[in-house]
Amino acid sequence: MQANTDLLARRERLLGRGMSTFYTDPVHLVRGSGVWLWDADGRKYLDCYNNVPHVGHCHPAVVEAICRQASLLNTHTRYLHEGILGYVERLTATFDPSLSTAIMTCTGSEANDIALRMAQAVTGKTGVIATDHTYHGNTTAVSQLSTRMPPVGGFGGHVRHVPAPDSARPLGGAPGAAFAAAFTARVEQAIADLEATTHGFSALILCPYFANEGFPDLPPGFLDGAIAAVRKAGGVVIADEVQPGFGRTGSHFWGHQRAGFVPDIVTLGKPMANGHPVGAVVTTPDTLNAFRKAFRYFNTFGGNPVSCAAALAVLDVLRDENLMENARAVGDHARHGLERLAARHDLIGMVRGAGLFFGAELMLDRTARTPAPDHATRLINGMKDRGILMGKIGVGECTTKIRPPMPFSRDNADLMLEVLDDVLATL
């Protein structure tokens, strides 16, 4: 505890006030392996939160790929190198054949910053539609998509927000076709609104899993109407796959494939290279060429041989260890476990999710569906004290965010459920 106090004081002195930490009493981590993390006191934690170490903390195959390539060559893409070509071939093979080209970046934020400009290059317009509870990254341009805090100089006026789909409180009043129709109507209205301005309408950007929105249960074809409206208006659809991509949802390699549509532009980040700073934009050749013609773009570190080796190793491990199928099977098992806990704990109002990205929405009242964000905060702190790391998320900030590394096992899930049962009993 004293050690943590010292570290927090050094953080404030060196990194500024208000730099966010997880948990009331933050964790000081020193080691990770697979789904496990250890703190400086040797305490072991089951990691039910981190998606960046996608194939497991410090996976030896990824570490080996990084070390091998870092020892051999690491330079930029103005020289020719096989690494980026081999990787982009493997990566684009997982998409619809129309999405056959890519730009590699260092972060998902950089990828979304490019994606918005690609939409501008294709449409000649700048207006964007996003949901009102989303997060797409930290650059000046991408931050404009968040509703959190007005920037200095104000929002640019080119963004329209549509209500985040919330399957616990569906627009239209019912979780079926009316819910989808109500979402479509809001998108159509935002398009008309932007088209009436000098910005015009260029793109709808969304996470196809609506991860930050609390991964609502959506009926099949939920987005079909909205996407048709975008295309009818000459706009493009950007799928932000930073969270649901790389097999996390268990049934499909990409969130948009699970949602049943083909986007015009896809952005990738966090899990792509297991923590090595790598992101990408995947799109059609026409869109990429329009972007390259309208904007000059070069990224010094993007697509360097080490980044490509790390990212390729992640694809290899996903395949060799059958991790998408593991996500499906263990995710199903864990969600059924959460449903059994819901029968005993009234606080669990709803269980949602797919593959290894799921959680329970905590509600003060199941009928009124009253969010319980304070209980969620106490829950995740209580879990941490018992050696289980998870987060909270969603429109009401009351849904547990359980999104572990992909090698998470049934035994890991059972341990998490057992401790969750205990901690729920104390709330």
Next chain:
Amino acid sequence: MQANTDLLARRERLLGRGMSTFYTDPVHLVRGSGVWLWDADGRKYLDCYNNVPHVGHCHPAVVEAICRQASLLNTHTRYLHEGILGYVERLTATFDPSLSTAIMTCTGSEANDIALRMAQAVTGKTGVIATDHTYHGNTTAVSQLSTRMPPVGGFGGHVRHVPAPDSARPLGGAPGAAFAAAFTARVEQAIADLEATTHGFSALILCPYFANEGFPDLPPGFLDGAIAAVRKAGGVVIADEVQPGFGRTGSHFWGHQRAGFVPDIVTLGKPMANGHPVGAVVTTPDTLNAFRKAFRYFNTFGGNPVSCAAALAVLDVLRDENLMENARAVGDHARHGLERLAARHDLIGMVRGAGLFFGAELMLDRTARTPAPDHATRLINGMKDRGILMGKIGVGECTTKIRPPMPFSRDNADLMLEVLDDVLATL
């Protein structure tokens, strides 16, 4: 050659048309060590260009630091970790004591994107002054500083450009005090111009070495007047140290120290971790806290333990191998060599630079100071064919850009000069 044709075709298919390469016949690199690079045919090149592998390609101490930490733990800064604290302590110790805090990012572009928002947070205004031949990065916001190509939707109207200092053709007509006074006057005019708009004036951003502008020879105190004008107007000075930083100029660890001023905000990138994707913003606690209060900011990969280990290893190697002193000594030796070549080759109109960042400006006519960009293109291609990699840069695109890894030796410089002598004779 056939192999390169195939690689270029794959690049166009996978990465789009018009992705830039160096040289008329691009190089296909497969290995690097120290100041040397090898292509796929086993051909060896002396690297006189790359500043990203700052302490040498694949330096074993940096590779070892990356491998060790990647095997141990790699996660984000919402958990506590000693790595970022130890590194930021070491990093900020190289600056004026006022510059004691930092935000770590993955790229210099991300750093400049933050720096512009820091200036907004401090001043409440958004107008920026940059030079008309600069480049500060690739995000939507930072691209607005470049004059190259108007973005879709147009420039934001909040940027004013001042003429890049060009010591071959000095504003004010002479290279002394009149040159500095003319630059100051243009900055004052730009401030007044911005203050007359709704944007107001927030920041002057510049590379203190004016690297992309062709590293002009500037009289001592050249920037004093401009900086005083910025401060008088309540604005802030952002020093982009992506190119001159980390001891490259030989006499000082940072370009602004060589130029003799203390900036409010400093941005770092390329050489910081020898090619591992790391950047940073260094500033005063007040500026950092104003930014954190005005904008929410989190960077998933920024400041992760592996990035910090790599960056710390670079600082260690710079110290242990005395590389700043090497840059000074070898840079002096090489510049004197260039001056000897100028006596024999009329094409060399001017020799400029400091430490291991220097070059010769090629001119068709020394008296008229007519730039010779086509000769510069032929020169760097000719050098490449003879196994020496360098670039060209500057206002006239006719200055050789010689900016090798920091362990560049006198023997390396002599080899470069010998080949340069031969190639100049053929132009």
